[in-house]
Structures are given as C-alpha cells and as structure tokens.
Amino acid sequence: MGLLSAGSPLSWEETKKYADHVRQHGIIQFLNIYHKVKERQKDVLKWGDEVEYMLVNFDHENQKVRLVLKGEDMLETLQDRGEKINPNHPTLWRPEYGSYMIEGTPGQPYGGIMAEFNTVEDNMRKRRQEASSLLPNNQSIITVTSFPRLGCPGFTFPEFSPTPVEKGASRSLFFPDEAINKHPRFSTLTRNIRHRRGEKVAINVPIFKDKNTPSPFIEKFPNAIGDDAKAALPDHIYMDAMGFGMGNCCLQVTFQACSIAEARYLYDQLATICPIVMALSAAAPFYRGYVSDIDCRWGVISASVDDRTKEERGLEPLKNNKYRIDKSRYDSIDSYLSTCGEKYNDIDLTIDKEIYSHLTREGIDHPLAQHIAHLFIRDPLTLFEEKIHLDDANESDHFENIQSTNWQTMRFKPPPPNSDIGWRVEFRPMEVQLTDFENSAYVVFVVLLTRVILSYKLDFLIPLSKVDENMKVAQKRDAVRQGMFYFKKDICKAGIAAVDGCYTALNGTEPEHEEYTLMSIDTIINGKEGVFPGLLPILNSYLENMEVDVDTRCTILNYLKLIKKRASGELMTVARWMREFVSNHPDYKHDSVITDKMNYDLLVKCNQIANGQISCPELVGFTTSKTKPSGSKTIV
Structure with missing residues (x-):
C-alpha cells in the first residue's frame, strides 16, 4: 500500500501548504539516491510476490457472508508470532486499505535459480494456513478480487452503517468508515482525496443487461440528501468511495534488476504485457x-482515487x-523509460517544467527526467507533522510520498537510501486468483517472461497509445476470448543490439504501423502459425535450454x-x-442482482x-493434491 509513516496526519488544507516543499525535497532526495547508485551494477536477481487477502465470516444459519473488520488485530498477531521474533520467518504480513484485508509476502525474496519456482506455491500455502490458524471455524481468508456485495447494507461484521452527511473520511452512501484500516494513512488518504477533488469520487460501472434487468437501469438512493448521488449515471452501478477500489485485492510481483538500465528496459517491455x-x-x-459488464477492477480503482479537480x-x-491532467493518479503508465522506448512515446505528457529542468541540469537523461517530472505534477495526499523536515541525504519519504501515490500499471523503484536493495520494477495489473496454484502460475509466468526478455533481448514495444487502448479492451467482459489487442509482430527482430544495457533499434526510425497488429490473447500467448510465435512457446524453448531438476520442470509446466x-x-x-455460477444459481432472476x-x-x-476441499476442473483443470488443504496441483 506504499509508504506507511507514523505520526500526526495533516488535513488537506494543511498538507497543500507544504505541497511545493514535498515536491522540492522529494526531487532532492531522488537525485541524492540517483547519484549514489546510478553506476551500481551486477545486483543479484531477486523477486517477490504480494498477495492480498480478505477476511470473511460465514453465517451458515442465515446463509450470509460478511467481511470481518479485524485485519489490524490479526496483522499484529501474525507479526508478533513471525518476523518480530524470527527475522527469517518464511512469511511477512502488511496492512492494506480495508480493515478486512491483509497482505502477505515471502519472508525473503526469491533468487535467480530455477528451483525457486518450486517453492512459490508452498510459501503461498503457508501464508494462507498461518492466517487461517487465527480464525474460528466460521471465518476464513479468501483471495477474491472484489467482494460481490461490497457496499450493500450489512456487508461488514460487525455491522456498521455509512455516514454520508456526518463527519467522516469518505462520506459514502454505502461504505462505512469502520471498514477502512485504522492506520491514519488510510483515512487521511480517503479524506484528502475527497477534499482535494472538491467532491466525492464518482465510480460508474456499466451494468450487465440481462433479460430481466430494467432498461434503463436507474437506482434510487434513500439515504441520499440533495445532490449526494448526482454523479450516478443511468445503466451504471454507482459507487462513491475509495474503498470500492482500494478495498479490492490484487496480485503483484516486484523484480530487482542488475542495473538501472536493465530496470528501465524491463519496465518498458512489461508495460506492454x-x-x-x-x-x-x-x-x-x-x-x-x-x-457488471466488466471483468476487471482496474477502472474502478482508478476512479476511486481520482483526486483531480474539475479544472484538471x-x-x-x-x-x-496549473495543469489539465488526462488520467487519474491510478492508471496505466504515460511514458517509456528506456532509450529504445522514446520513439514510441506518443502520449501527450504533462510535466512540471521546473522539475524537468532541475533534473536535466543534474545530469538526468530526457526519458527519466520527464517520467519523474510527470509523477511530480501531483500533490502529496498525506503528510505527517513529524515528517515535514527530513534529512534529504539519508531519507526518501518526500520522494516516496509522491512516487507511492502514483499507482500505475508498472512502477519504477529506486533503491532506498543506504540500503543493499537495487533498482526494481513492480508489475501491478494482475487480479488475485482463488487458489494458491493459480496465483503461483501467474507469478511464475511473469517472472519467467522477464528472464526470457533479458536472455533473448525481446522487444515488445509499440506506441504507448496502443497500450492504453489495450488497457480499455482488457477490462471488458470476456476480453480474454473476445478482445483483440495491439501487439508487436516481430519481437525477435534482427537489428536489435545491446547498447548501454538497453536494446535499441539500430535504424532509429519512427515506428511504423506494420510493426504491430491486432491479435487475440490466444495468439499472443499460444501463438498462431504465420502470425506470431506465441509467448508460451518461447518460454518453453527457454526452459529446454536451462538446467532444471525434474520436479521443478514439472511444476513450471503445470503452471x-x-x-x-x-x-x-x-x-x-x-x-x-x-458469472456462470451466478447465472445458473436457482435464486438468480436474470435481473443482474446478487x-x-x-x-x-x-x-x-x-x-x-481454495482450500482443496472440492475440485473445479472448469477453472483449474483436473487436479491432484500432494498435501491438503490447498496442495500442489497437476493439470492433466
């Protein structure tokens, strides 16, 4: 969830007085880090995943399930029993936005050897079991991206009512403040986004029009007063709080690169993926x-933290x-970072020109300078009284204040001051899956892809505007089967050479439309003769050339x-x-209501x-388990 400072949070009116101070010192802190470690090379390959969980209570007698608001207490117990007494504990636990959420990561990052892939699912299983051991029989942790009845009356346990017209952080018609994590960062973010924007956030998701869904679909909001629900659109599901986005769960992977150049190259290549x-x-x-008529949370979470004013x-x-800003601060990236990506940067980029000039005077090249200057058009959203005046040579809180509240598909992460951590990139668009097997499969796929990108010097770059179009298509219902995505036709093109750690086209010409075409996800992943070789065949070719023990190879191939x-x-x-489960449920009236x-x-x-008690062949194939619950699974 980003920077978690402790202290006394400032209101938005107080915070904005220090906005220029935070930006100025954030840039100084970035430059201090950059100049210290820009030449750093040969860092060891490390990577790790982050899985977000929800806590749920099953009321079997009344056949209801609700979100349990005890994430903070659970987190404290997990940390007390784990990392606080054993620095080598296999799991780490961190807070998340919802008081019904926690985040789990491996205790130590994974390394570069192939055998590490055989431990990912086991570690995820340990996390699930470790957290589950603290819960009574009628409660569980689940890896569901979006709780289907989030914001419906009585969705929390214990039950709380929203406070739309009273003092509070969100003023939501649906989402009570008690469902927000008690750490002051989270309620302050919620309140300050609303204050900066000048009104509540407005999230409108198109409703799925089933045969009995009213048309037009128009909701009534009994607890709304005056214009409280004025942003609700016909034929859309209306939501009005940060919790509807940040209260969802996701799956992320962070990679440490061997150098800044490699990190920038990976950032660009993975952005297209x-x-x-x-x-x-x-x-x-x-x-x-x-x-709804969408399958992914991305647009919801983007709107849930959109602090832009009407002017912006x-x-x-x-x-x-000062600026017109085209996107929420939670959205897809706006510029490539590597030299080879420059010719594909076809999105108009709003930057802070003074910051850009400062960075270039300090020797920062154009792609990186404009990236930072673009991030820093944003205001800080949270500031703690004790964290205003910092030692810029040894701290980076002001830089991270802006950096960590630009929530984009990819994040470029400089090393923390005075640490042995290298240059990193974070892959952020994945939705969390039901089982540890599925989550492991997606993580291993992305990590393997980075290894292949680096080993084979692959080039996926297309105009960034086309990647934005792909982001819109990706969220649509059944996009994996119905959507068409722009993708580069020749990712192994001759004439790609390694230059200063970046693989750049020797001819240096502008990209041509013929470089990319529309493809299905099946073609992109599995290949199609005469069109595209497919990412999986390339990964399989890579695996055939690697020394991998039989058990690990079998695990990877199953994923x-x-x-x-x-x-x-x-x-x-x-x-x-x-969708099919709901459509076939005996109580479903084909009216889009759950x-x-x-x-x-x-x-x-x-x-x-998720716990291996029943199989689901239509979701994960025919499976067997080595251990129960939630054991390793083999697709037949």
Whole structure:
C-alpha cells in the first residue's frame, strides 16, 4: 500500500501548504539516491510476490457472508508470532486499505535459480494456513478480487452503517468508515482525496443487461440528501468511495534488476504485457450486489482515487490549478523509460517544467527526467507533522510520498537510501486468483517472461497509445476470448543490439504501423502459425535450454498449462466462472442482482476450492493434491 509513516496526519488544507516543499525535497532526495547508485551494477536477481487477502465470516444459519473488520488485530498477531521474533520467518504480513484485508509476502525474496519456482506455491500455502490458524471455524481468508456485495447494507461484521452527511473520511452512501484500516494513512488518504477533488469520487460501472434487468437501469438512493448521488449515471452501478477500489485485492510481483538500465528496459517491455495479463487474470465481475459488464477492477480503482479537480479534468477553465491532467493518479503508465522506448512515446505528457529542468541540469537523461517530472505534477495526499523536515541525504519519504501515490500499471523503484536493495520494477495489473496454484502460475509466468526478455533481448514495444487502448479492451467482459489487442509482430527482430544495457533499434526510425497488429490473447500467448510465435512457446524453448531438476520442470509446466488453457478459453477465467455460477444459481432472476444467498453460495464454493476441499476442473483443470488443504496441483 506504499509508504506507511507514523505520526500526526495533516488535513488537506494543511498538507497543500507544504505541497511545493514535498515536491522540492522529494526531487532532492531522488537525485541524492540517483547519484549514489546510478553506476551500481551486477545486483543479484531477486523477486517477490504480494498477495492480498480478505477476511470473511460465514453465517451458515442465515446463509450470509460478511467481511470481518479485524485485519489490524490479526496483522499484529501474525507479526508478533513471525518476523518480530524470527527475522527469517518464511512469511511477512502488511496492512492494506480495508480493515478486512491483509497482505502477505515471502519472508525473503526469491533468487535467480530455477528451483525457486518450486517453492512459490508452498510459501503461498503457508501464508494462507498461518492466517487461517487465527480464525474460528466460521471465518476464513479468501483471495477474491472484489467482494460481490461490497457496499450493500450489512456487508461488514460487525455491522456498521455509512455516514454520508456526518463527519467522516469518505462520506459514502454505502461504505462505512469502520471498514477502512485504522492506520491514519488510510483515512487521511480517503479524506484528502475527497477534499482535494472538491467532491466525492464518482465510480460508474456499466451494468450487465440481462433479460430481466430494467432498461434503463436507474437506482434510487434513500439515504441520499440533495445532490449526494448526482454523479450516478443511468445503466451504471454507482459507487462513491475509495474503498470500492482500494478495498479490492490484487496480485503483484516486484523484480530487482542488475542495473538501472536493465530496470528501465524491463519496465518498458512489461508495460506492454500489462493489459494482456490483466485480461488473462480477470476476476472481478460484480460490484455493490450487481452483475457488471466488466471483468476487471482496474477502472474502478482508478476512479476511486481520482483526486483531480474539475479544472484538471477539463470540466472548467484553469484558474486555481496549473495543469489539465488526462488520467487519474491510478492508471496505466504515460511514458517509456528506456532509450529504445522514446520513439514510441506518443502520449501527450504533462510535466512540471521546473522539475524537468532541475533534473536535466543534474545530469538526468530526457526519458527519466520527464517520467519523474510527470509523477511530480501531483500533490502529496498525506503528510505527517513529524515528517515535514527530513534529512534529504539519508531519507526518501518526500520522494516516496509522491512516487507511492502514483499507482500505475508498472512502477519504477529506486533503491532506498543506504540500503543493499537495487533498482526494481513492480508489475501491478494482475487480479488475485482463488487458489494458491493459480496465483503461483501467474507469478511464475511473469517472472519467467522477464528472464526470457533479458536472455533473448525481446522487444515488445509499440506506441504507448496502443497500450492504453489495450488497457480499455482488457477490462471488458470476456476480453480474454473476445478482445483483440495491439501487439508487436516481430519481437525477435534482427537489428536489435545491446547498447548501454538497453536494446535499441539500430535504424532509429519512427515506428511504423506494420510493426504491430491486432491479435487475440490466444495468439499472443499460444501463438498462431504465420502470425506470431506465441509467448508460451518461447518460454518453453527457454526452459529446454536451462538446467532444471525434474520436479521443478514439472511444476513450471503445470503452471504454464494453466496459462495456456486460460488463454485459449479451454479453462475459464475466474470472472467467467463467477458469472456462470451466478447465472445458473436457482435464486438468480436474470435481473443482474446478487442476493445475500447467492453471494453466500458463491463464496462458500470459492473457499472450498481454495482450500482443496472440492475440485473445479472448469477453472483449474483436473487436479491432484500432494498435501491438503490447498496442495500442489497437476493439470492433466
């Protein structure tokens, strides 16, 4: 969830007085880090995953499931029993936005040897078991991207009511402040986004029009006063709080590169993969008790933290603000970072020109300088009184204040001051899956892809505007089978050479339309003769040339089979599987409504699948388990 400072949070009015101070010193802190470690080379390959979990309570008597608001207490117990007494504990636990959420990571990063891939699922299983051991029999931790009835009356345990017109952080019609993590960062973020924007955030998700769904679909909001729900659109599911986005769960992977040049190269190449993997991992079709017409959470979370004013959104003439800003601060990247990416940067980039000039005077090259200067058009959203005046030579809180609240598909991460951590990139678009097997498969696929990109000097770059178009397509219903995505036709083109750690086209010409074309995800992942070789065949070729023990090779191939069959449509995405479950439920009236009973039945089954109590061949194939619950699985 980014920087977690402790102390006394400032209001938005107080915070904005220090906005220029934070930006100025954030840039100084970045430059101090950069100049210290820009020549750093040969860092060891390390990587790690982050899995977010929800805590749920099953009321079997009344057949309801609710979100349990005790994440903070659970987190404290997990840390007390784990990392606080054993620095080598195999799991680490961190807070997340919802008070019903926690985040788990490996205790130590994974390294560069292939055998590490055989430990990923086991570590995820340990996390699930470790957290589950603290819960009574009727409670569980689940890896569901979006709780289907989030924001419906009584969705929390214990139950709280929203406070739309009273003092509070979100002023939501649906989401009570008690569902926000008690760490002051989270409620301060919520409140300050609303204050900076000048109104509540507005999230409108198109509703899925089933045969009995009213048309037009128009909701009434009994607890709304005046214009409190004025942003609600016809034929859309309306949400009005940060919790509807940041209260969802995801799966992320962070990589340490051997150098800054390699990190920038990976950042660019993986940015083109983000919409493909997002569609492939689609797992969020339901919002606020309704069936939506999207499969991914990305647009929801983007709107949930959109702090832009009306002026910045282009709805009013610029008067009190400096910039028109095209996107929320949670969105896809706006520029490539490597030298080879420059010719593909075809998105108009709003930058702070003074910061850009400062950076270039200090020797920062154009692509990196404009990236930082673009991030720093944003204001700090949280500031703690004790963290205003810092030692810029040895601290980076002001830089991270802006950096960590630009939530993009990829994040470029400089090393923390005075640490042995190298230059890193974070891959952020994936939706969390139901089982440890699935989550492991997606993580291993992405990590293997980075190894192949570096080993084979692959080049996926296309105009960034086309990647943005892919992001829109990726969120649509059943995009993995129905969507068409722009992708580079020749990713192994001769004439790509290594120059200063960056693989750049020797001819240096502008990109031509013939370089890329529209492809299905099946073609991109599995290949199509005469069109594209496919990412999986390239990964398999790489594996054949590596020394890998039999058990690890078998594990990896099982993961890749899942990816292959999800891409071809032979296996369902979680989103498609959930839709079919609801559509076939005896209580479903084909009106796009998800009742408490339907939600209960769905999540009971999700929990049983995740814990290995029942199989789900249409989702993960025919499986066997080495250990129960939630053992290693083999796709046949």
